[in-house]
Structure formats: structure tokens, C-alpha cells
Amino acid sequence: MVDMQSKGIACRIKKCAYELLSIGGDLMDDAYSWDLKGRDIRLKSMFLFCDLSQLISNVPKDQKKALTEVGNKLFSSIEELDHAVKIRSIPLTQDRYNEAGVILQELMVLMP
Template sequence: MANAANLNVIFETLPAIPKLCSFKNIRRKAKICCYLDKKNDGIQEPSRRFVLSVATVALFGNAGVRNSMAEDNGFWITGPIPVPYAVNDINNKETGTRSFIKKGVYIANIGTKGRMRRLKKYAFDLIAMGDLIAQGDTLNYVRRYLRLKSTFMYYDFDEVISAALEDDKKSLTDLANRLFDSVEKLESAVRKQNLTQTESCHQATVLILEEVMSRMA
């Protein structure tokens, strides 16, 4: 029983939990926990991992939250994640969409200037992706990276076009379509695990990405 008593001491020395306004009353009654060793027919001293696990349950297992205070602070989304969509003519003419678009991604509204900065940064990231492609055995990671960055660029371009002056809308739309047509070809080559074609498509895309960086400067 000495070993069980040692465990009891551990629970008695646990720090008290402060009372929070949004938490129910927490039971802090200490209990003696032990387990039987079938081989030795007696009580065996619990391991350190076991003690920590039980201590965690004792502290937080009975804690309950009534209402989340996140609903009142203005910094959290309390409903479904908004599904973005493009309103400008930047989709593939044949499919009506873009093959690289990744679903379930939250696109934060950071304003037109913020989106332009992000377009410039992500264009640079996709240019630098050539180092990853050159390794040859990383095309699975390349495709994931390409889809994520291009998805952000797709929706950012749409918002930038919408906010642009009428005289700039057409040139921005043409630039976006040239970029995303090239990205689709690159994404297709990566999906086929064709390294030679991937490198060729990436080099062609880099030229357009450099134009995007210049336009968003």
C-alpha cells in the first residue's frame, strides 16, 4: 500500500484550479489509484506515464464549458467557413473552373493592397519552387505546394481585378488567364510524374510569374 499512498500524495500536491466564470464547478476530490500486477499478485507502483495521464484526467476530465466566449470577441468565425468564388472571367473556358483549385481553404480578406502583396510573394514562392522540382523525387510535394499557392493567387487575382480601374481590368484579366492556363499545364505535368515536362512547364510559368511580380509591385 506504500506505492498506492505515493500516488495519493501526487494528487494531493496538484495545484488548485482557479475558478473561471465560464467553467462549471470542478470536482477536486482526490482518489487513490493503483493497478494490480497479475504476475506478482500484488500492487505495483504505477509508471510515470500512467501517473501523468491520470493526473491530467483528474484536473481537466470533469471541466465543462457553457458558452464559448469566442462568439463575443469579434476575432473568430462562429459559423461555417465562407466558400470563396470568382466573379471575373478567369476560369478555364472549357471546364468553367480551374483544375488546381484546392477546396476547403479559408481565404482571409486582407484588403486589395494586402492581396497584391500576397500575389507578389506567392509568385516569388512558385518561382523558387524550381529548386524543389530539381530534386526529382518530390513531385508529390510540388503538386500540393503548387495547388495551395495557386488557389490563393486565383482568389486574390479575382479581388484585385474587381477593385481595379476600368482601364486596368482587361490587362489584369488577361495576365491572370495566362498565368492560370500555364499553372494548369504545370499541375497536369506534376500529376503525371513527368519530370521533364514539369521542368519545361515551370520555366514557361516563371516568365509569367515575373510579370505578376512586376505588376503587383
């Protein structure tokens, strides 16, 4: 049962990562789109955080450290992305989005 649960968690993480990666490039300069992007990023990162925490607690001990380190980098990066969206800076948002994308890809490589 635990293996099936871990597979479900991994599937949700991959789906959420894909959705976060697809948010990226189409920023418009109106208040509604900025607010919508910010809410979407915060919602997806919350689900990602919950699932990643559960996955880390279920993986073998030798995988925990690497996943935890990448997870910490990812959530730090997402916080910076959220801040960039809140201040509505297109260059900063693109930079932080690209950084988060690289870390999400690192996470996908480490996933069991």
C-alpha cells in the same frame, strides 16, 4: 480602407508568386517529392487565384483587361504545370515551370 485592402492583396500575390518561383528547380524522382510539389503548386495557385480575382475587381477599369488576360494565361500555365507534375515528367515540368515563371513576372509588372 479599400486601398489598404488592395495593398494587402498585392502583397500576398507577390509573396505567393515568389514562393511559386522558388518551388522550381529541385525536382527529385521519388513519389513523395512529386506529391509534395503538386500539393504545394495547387495550394499556392488557389490562394493566387482568389487574391488576383479580388485585385482585378478592385483596380480601375483601364487595368482590368490586362490583369485578366495575364491572369488567364497564368492559370492555364499552372494547370499545365500541375499536369506535368502529376505525370512526373521532369523535362515537361521544367518547361511548364519556366513558362509559368515568365507569366508570373509579367503579372508583377502589371500589378498596381
